[in-house]
Amino acid sequence: MKNQHGNKHHQYQLHSSGRRRHLNRSNTFHGINQLLSAGCNGNYSDSSCSLWKTRRYSPGINGLHEEIVDFFNFMSPRPEEEAMRRDVVNRIEGVIKDLWPTARVEIFGSFSTGLYLPTSDIDLVVFGTWDHPPLQELEQALRKHNVAGPYPIKVLDKATVPIIKLTDQETEVKVDISFNVQTAVKAAQLIKSYLKRYTVLPPLIFVLKQFLLQRDLNEVFTGGISSYSLILMAISFLQLHPRIDTRRANINLGILLIEFFELYGRDFNYLKTGIRVKNGGAYLAKEEMVKAMGNGNRPSMLCIEDPLQPGNDVGRSSYGVLQVKQVFDFAYMVLSHGVSPLARAYPNKEYDSTLGRIIKVSPEVVFYRDWTIKKWGAKQYAND
Numbered sequence: 271m272k273n274q275h276g277n278k279h280h281q282y283q284l285h286s287s288g289r290r291r292h293l294n295r296s297n298t299f300h301g302i303n304q305l306l307s308a309g310c311n312g313n314y315s316d317s318s319c320s321l322w323k324t325r326r327y328s329p330g331i332n333g334l335h336e337e338i339v340d341f342f343n344f345m346s347p348r349p350e351e352e353a354m355r356r357d358v359v360n361r362i363e364g365v366i367k368d369l370w371p372t373a374r375v376e377i378f379g380s381f382s383t384g385l386y387l388p389t390s391d392i393d394l395v396v397f398g399t400w401d402h403p404p405l406q407e408l409e410q411a412l413r414k415h416n417v418a419g420p421y422p423i424k425v426l427d428k429a430t431v432p433i434i435k436l437t438d439q440e441t442e443v444k445v446d447i448s449f450n451v452q453t454a455v456k457a458a459q460l461i462k463s464y465l466k467r468y469t470v471l472p473p474l475i476f477v478l479k480q481f482l483l484q485r486d487l488n489e490v491f492t493g494g495i496s497s498y499s500l501i502l503m504a505i506s507f508l509q510l511h512p513r514i515d516t517r518r519a520n521i522n523l524g525i526l527l528i529e530f531f532e533l534y535g536r537d538f539n540y541l542k543t544g545i546r547v548k549n550g551g552a553y554l555a556k557e558e559m560v561k562a563m564g565n566g567n568r569p570s571m572l573c574i575e576d577p578l579q580p581g582n583d584v585g586r587s588s589y590g591v592l593q594v595k596q597v598f599d600f601a602y603m604v605l606s607h608g609v610s611p612l613a614r615a616y617p618n619k620e621y622d623s624t625l626g627r628i629i630k631v632s633p634e635v636v637f638y639r640d641w642t643i644k645k646w647g648a649k650q651y652a653n654d
Contacts, residue, residue, distance in 0.1 A: 320626035321636060327624070331609045334524030337625045342473035345480065345631070347386060350646035351639070355381055355392055357646070358438045362445060365415050366396055369407065373398040379446075380497060382458040383465065385475050387483060388639050391444040395454045403432045403449035412436060430587075441642075453578050460577060461501055468508050469519045474526060475504060480629045485597055493590030495572065502547055502574050502584060507533055509551030528605050535598030540591065544573035548580075559583075601628045 322344035327333030363375045379393030380386035396408075405425045412423055412434070419439025426433050434447040448454065465471055478500055479488065487494030495503075507530050508516035516526070544559040546552045554562075556569045563569070563581045571592065572585030585591065607613055608624040 319630035319632065320623035321631050323623045323626070330611070331522060331524040331528075334527070334605065334609050334624045335522045337623065338473050338477055338523040338527060341480075341625055341629075342476050345387060345476050347384065347388075348639070348643055350643040351388065353646045353649070354441055354642050355386075355443060357649075358392060358441055358443050358445065359394065361438075361440075362394065362412075362417060362447070365411050365417065366408065369411050370396075370398050376455050378454040378458040382455075383461045385461075385465075385472060385479070385497075385501070387476070387479055388635055388642075389483075390479075391446055393454065394445060394447045395451050396447060396449050398450070400449065403427075405432055405434055405449075408447065409434055442638075453576075456578050457498060464501075464505050468505070468516055470516060470521050470523060470526060471501075471504060471508065473523055474530065475501060477527060477625070477629065478504065478530070480631075481597075481601065482594070484630065484632075487590070487594050487597065490587045490589075493593055495585065495588045495591060495594055499572065499574055499585050499588060502545065502577075503534060504530065505547050506545045506551050506574075509547065510553070524605075524609060528602060528609070531598045531602035531605065535595055535600070535602045538595075540571050540595065544569055544575060546575045546577075548575070548577040604628055 322341040323337065324340065325336075327336045359375075359377060359381075366373055366375055374397040376395050376397065377393065378395055380390045381392050405427050409423050409425050412418060417438060418436045421437035421439060424435040426435065431448050431451055435444070436447075437444050479497065482488040482494055482500065485494075486492045488497065488500075490496050508526075511529075514521060514526075542556055544554045544556050546554055554575070556573055559569050559573055559575060562575070563583065570583055570586040570588060572588040574584040576582035576584050588594075604627045605624065608627050613624075
């Protein structure tokens with residue numbers, strides 16, 4: 271198949287020098303038309319929200335690389351944030367073990383891989399011997415122990431994977447609990463293996479997750495894509511890059527980010543092409559993937575072969591992927607201009623941050639992190 275990356279060699283100048291909005295502190299928009307923009311509290315030009323920026327960056331693409339590194343360091347979990355999440359897991363595990371002493375509770379998803387933002391969910395899976403997932407029993411026990419307090423506990427028993435969704439009242443961390451889903455833990459292990467292979471993956475994922483989160487495009491049911499889909503798309507992008515050995519550590523992250531947005535915002539043929547990451551990665555014609563799936567299902571618009579269950583299409587529920595494509599295209603245009611000599615010839619004080627043209631960190635997230643660090647830092651200090 272035709273290389274989806276295209277054969278263009280970018281001449282970046284290198285220099286040596288209305289959607290679901292509750293419980294999303296990171297959403298920075300107020301309306302569908304602002305999905306593309308990157309304002310903080312709706313203010314498009316508020317550079318004070320580029321809080322990761324603590325130094326003067328090099329011109330052009332090198333400066334974008336430096337800024338991505340700073341953003342990653344700024345947003346990476348602090349020990350206190352991990353301690354807080356462990357505390358949430360331990361309390362919920364206590365409720366589960368009280369009900370079923372022999373049950374096993376495992377963490378998967380972003381908390382397991384370390385790729386979690388300050389407001390990310392915790393994903394738990396409970397292993398035990400039941401004929402059917404005991405959703406109602408656990409829901410009642412969680413209510414009895416007042417884990418969620420005033421927040422609702424939702425039982426999604428009709429979902430493809432039945433889950434309980436709740437918000438921990440002490441920390442406001444959202445938790446999803448499923449039962450006997452073996453592939454969930456295996457998927458986290460698979461992602462960890464790719465993180466070792468591609469050291470550039472974590473900073474790219476942090477930027478991309480924040481980019482989608484603040485546009486409410488980070489979950490399938492709000493019209494976006496799942497974190498698992500996003501990570502597999504990023505892995506495929508790195509595997510099949512036509513020019514760069516992406517396993518090296520000293521790669522310009524600015525080039526990779528812009529080219530990721532170009533691939534999935536412009537060049538990738540969503541109608542005809544599927545993504546495979548196993549065995550070194552490949553693009554497949556969707557007709558081939560239909561045969562491989564063998565279950566009579568048509569491939570979805572975003573078609574990603576599940577590396578753990580080849581008959582499963584990871585992207586099958588992503589009905590809003592063309593909207594994701596649209597915002598990726600927007601980011602490609604904005605960042606391409608931001609690193610160009612033209613942008614330096616006409617400096618704009620409102621955009622002293624190139625990355626800040628597409629992502630912001632809201633004050634609510636900063637306050638929440640400060641609260642977490644103070645409270646759990648004090649708890650750790652008291653326990654020492």
